[in-house]
Amino acid sequence: MHTRRIGPLTVSALGLGCMGMAGTAGAAAMYGAVDRAEAIATIHHALDIGLNFFDTAEIYGPFANEELLAEALAGRRHQAVIATKFGFRIEGGKLLA
Numbered sequence: 001m002h003t004r005r006i007g008p009l010t011v012s013a014l015g016l017g018c019m020g021m022a023g024t025a026g027a028a029a030m031y032g033a034v035d036r037a038e039a040i041a042t043i044h045h046a047l048d049i050g051l052n053f054f055d056t057a058e059i060y061g062p063f064a065n066e067e068l069l070a071e072a073l074a075g076r077r078h079q080a081v082i083a084t085k086f087g088f089r090i091e092g093g094k095l096l097a
Contacts, residue, residue, distance in 0.1 A: 001050030011081045015053035016046045022065035036068065043072035047079050057085035059095060 002013035020031040021039035043054070056065045066084060073080050089096040 009081050011053040012051045014051055015055055015083070016043070016051055017055045018043075018065050018069065019055075019057070019060050022061040022068055039068055040072040043069065044076075047076055052079055053081050053083065055083045057088075059085070059088045059090065062088075062090045062093060062095075 003010050004013050018039075021042070022034060023031070046054075054069060056069055058066060061067070069080075069082060
C-alpha cells in the first residue's frame with residue numbers, strides 16, 4: 001500500500017470513506033439498507049490490506065458512523081488514522097441550517 005505523510009502522520013494513499021456505512025442526518029439509508037456487520041467486515045478488511053485512513057463525520061448517522069468505527073477498531077485503534085468532520089448543528093437527528 002502506498003502511503004503519504006500528512007504532518008506527523010503516515011496514512012495510506014487510499015482512504016475509506018465511511019458515509020455509506022451509516023447514512024447521513026435526514027437520509028439514514030441513502031445508499032440502501034445499513035448492514036452493520038458488513039460495514040465492520042469492510043473496515044477490518046481495509047486494515048488487513050494496509051489501508052489505515054478512514055473518513056467519517058458526526059453527521060453520518062448522525063453520530064452512528066463514529067460509533068461504528070469505534071466498534072470496528074476496538075483492539076486495532078493503533079492501526080488507524082481517522083479524519084472526522086464536526087461542528088454541525090444537529091437536533092433530533094436532523095441537520096439544522
